[in-house]
Amino acid sequence: xxxxxxxxxxxxxxxxxxxxxxxxxxxxxxxxxxxxxxxxxxxxxxxxxxxxxxxxxxxxxxxxxxxxxxxxxxxxxxxxxxxxxxxxxxxxxxxxxxxxxxxxxxxxxxxxxxxxxxxxxxxxxxxxxxxxxxxxxxxxxxxxxxxxxxxxxxxxxxxxxxxxxxxxxxxxxxxxxxxxxxxxxxxxxxxxxxxxxxxxxxxxxxxxxxxxxxxxxxxxxxxxxxxxxxxxxxxxxxxxxxxxxxxxxxxxxxxxxxxxxxxxxxxxxxxxxxxxxxxxxxxxxxxxxxxxxxxxxxxxxxxxxxxxxxxxxxxxxxxxxxxxxxxxx
Numbered sequence: 001x002x003x004x005x006x007x008x009x010x011x012x013x014x015x016x017x018x019x020x021x022x023x024x025x026x027x028x029x030x031x032x033x034x035x036x037x038x039x040x041x042x043x044x045x046x047x048x049x050x051x052x053x054x055x056x057x058x059x060x061x062x063x064x065x066x067x068x069x070x071x072x073x074x075x076x077x078x079x080x081x082x083x084x085x086x087x088x089x090x091x092x093x094x095x096x097x098x099x100x101x102x103x104x105x106x107x108x109x110x111x112x113x114x115x116x117x118x119x120x121x122x123x124x125x126x127x128x129x130x131x132x133x134x135x136x137x138x139x140x141x142x143x144x145x146x147x148x149x150x151x152x153x154x155x156x157x158x159x160x161x162x163x164x165x166x167x168x169x170x171x172x173x174x175x176x177x178x179x180x181x182x183x184x185x186x187x188x189x190x191x192x193x194x195x196x197x198x199x200x201x202x203x204x205x206x207x208x209x210x211x212x213x214x215x216x217x218x219x220x221x222x223x224x225x226x227x228x229x230x231x232x233x234x235x236x237x238x239x240x241x242x243x244x245x246x247x248x249x250x251x252x253x254x255x256x257x258x259x260x261x262x263x264x265x266x267x268x269x270x271x272x273x274x275x276x277x278x279x280x281x282x283x284x285x286x287x288x289x290x291x292x293x294x295x296x297x298x299x300x301x302x303x304x305x306x307x308x309x310x311x312x313x314x315x316x317x318x319x320x321x322x323x324x325x326x327x328x329x
Contacts, residue, residue: 010267012297012305014053016275017290021046022058024287039082040071044094045291051101051317052298052307061102068095072112076134077119087119088133093145096152097316104323106153117155120146128163129181139180140171144193147200148314154325156200161327165203168194176212188220188230192243195250199313202329210251218256220244226261227280237279238269238289241296242315249299249312259300266293266300 024046043064050056070083071091078087079095099106109116123130123146130142143164150156170182171194177186178194191213198204207213220228220240227236228244241262248254268281269289276285277293295315298307311321 010264010270011272012267013270013272013275014055014305016272017270017277017294018050018053018055018058018275020271020275020285020290021049021287040068040079040091040098041081041094042287043067044098045287047098047101048310048315049287049291049294052294052302052310054306054308056101065099065102065108068098069108071095074115077112077115078133079116086133089120089123089130089142089145089149090132092116092120093149096149097314100152101316101320104320113153117150117153120149121160124160124164126163128165128167130164140168140178140190140197141180141193143168144197144200147197151200151324151327152314156327161201161329165198165201165206168197169206172213176210176214176216186216186231188217188228188240188247189243191217192247195247196313199250200327202327204250214248214251214253214256217244217248217251218253221257221262223258223261225265226258226263227265228257228262235280236265238266238277238296239279239292241266242292242299245296245299246312246315254299263297263300266296269293 024042047056047059047064050058071079071081071085073080073085073087076087078089078092080087081091099108106113123133125131125138129138130146131138132142147156147161147164150160171178171184173179173186175186178190179185179187180190198206220230222229222236225236227238228240229236230240230243245254248256266277269278271278271285277290278285279289295310297305298310299312302309309318310316311318314321
């Protein structure tokens with residue numbers, strides 16, 4: 001079923017997007033192998049788009065879960081991006097998100113569960129930050145990823161959460177935004193990771209006045225296109241339809257941007273012939289922007305598109321996350 005915007009001429013080509021997603025694995029070009037390090041993340045993006053459109057059965061469940069388990073790295077205890085890759089926090093969260101969508105109790109983890117929890121917790125540093133893997137890169141993304149993963153596993157503890165929250169608050173800047181480390185430039189994707197971490201940790205109250213942050217987020221709308229950017233003076237990009245709008249949703253201020261113009265921008269970035277969504281109109285489509293374009297549309301108006309509501313904290317279906325054991329600070 002195609003859904004047309006009330007204010008523009010671009011229909012939402014649902015069936016073509018579904019086909020675009022399920023055909024990704026068949027396009028094993030040179031670029032496919034160059035992006036092997038993103039394979040598990042890419043699977044999460046595709047599954048998230050499908051489940052948001054309520055078409056999860058378009059992919060074979062058993063094959064998906066089998067591939068995820070094959071990405072398990074028994075040496076580290078985490079999940080790698082592809083079979084025989086080293087474990088990393090980013091691919092570990094993607095694995096848990098996929099498995100939780102399909103398996104509410106995560107029974108498939110079996111005796112891997114304890115090692116997985118240790119893998120995540122052992123990557124926390126003394127200042128509360130997390131490194132992505134044993135090689136030591138530190139980024140607020142990894143704090144969010146760790147808290148989100150432990151929340152999915154029901155394994156959040158004060159000794160992990162409290163220093164992590166302290167580190168996140170050190171990353172807030174004078175303009176209200178957040179950077180990847182203390183003193184780093186504010187960026188919309190980092191704002192999401194920091195707000196998401198605070199929300200998972202039940203610590204949003206530490207934002208004594210979120211007006212400055214909400215203003216910074218609303219200023220990411222680039223008119224007249226209606227699209228959102230990640231920082232000042234940058235071009236709009238469909239992925240920020242998620243990173244910015246989810247942040248405003250967590251703050252309960254999605255009305256601070258023009259949702260109709262944003263919706264039209266996302267729809268204008270579709271490939272109406274082959275399916276998929278790109279970063280900007282007429283650019284090459286990819287699974288990443290397809291995912292965050294669709295989840296962004298869900299945040300704008302999930303009922304209009306017959307989408308499932310998406311939890312702005314976890315970027316997973318709300319029907320799944322409502323069963324998570326919520327952390328109480």
